[in-house]
Amino acid sequence: MAARALLLGFILVFACFSDTCFAIIYFSSLQRTLVVTASHPQRLLKAGEDKITVTWGLNQSFPAGTDSAYKTIKVQLCYAPISQVDRAWRKTHDSLSKDKTCQFKIVKTPYTTTNHTSEWTIERDVPTATYFVRAYALDAQDQQVAYGQNTDAKKTTNLFEIQAITGRHVSLDIASVCFSAFSVVALMGFFFAEKRKGGKAQQ
């Protein structure tokens, strides 16, 4: 019985390793079929305040049916090469499971054949760097099958800069950190007080 369960477990794990769970997808194998544009009020943007408007659609020069497997579009904010230098944690890897180029989600929506526009307020945790926007088309298994980006293949055109919140709203952020620390301490105090009360009641 146990041996059978173990065997079944092995088969499951193996099946998982061999295809769906750990399929390795290389960026270089993806076709660039999406046309992506990003518009923003100026080239230097402020995290937590400024907005980016992203538009994407299928490049009509590809034959009909190119997009038949596309189920979802995932749009991300990605580091430009200049902001990856000497930063292993932002490094580009051809294997998408290791790639750290695109770390911020802008939007994820079901794929439609028509052009789609989405407005995104840059999130407060986005660090100061130079960026571009990339969209991936995902299939039913949530795996990348195609892409598009608002820059050229070498990632040199249409880049924009984001200035992080640090330095602009420092006092506010310090206040919120202090407040969080205070709540944790208060909660712990409450917990121990209750525990002591419980202990006394038992005696």
Ligand SMILES: *[C@@H]1O[C@H](CO)[C@@H](O)[C@H](O)[C@H]1NC(C)=O
């Ligand atoms: C659409 O795809 C064709 C063929 O790959 C390419 O030459 C063209 O530049 C693309 N158009 C846009 C707007 O990206």
Ligand SMILES: *[C@@H]1O[C@H](CO)[C@@H](O)[C@H](O)[C@H]1NC(C)=O
């Ligand atoms: C979608 O966008 C592309 C590129 O910006 C444009 O050439 C095309 O006409 C648009 N299609 C529609 C249906 O708006």
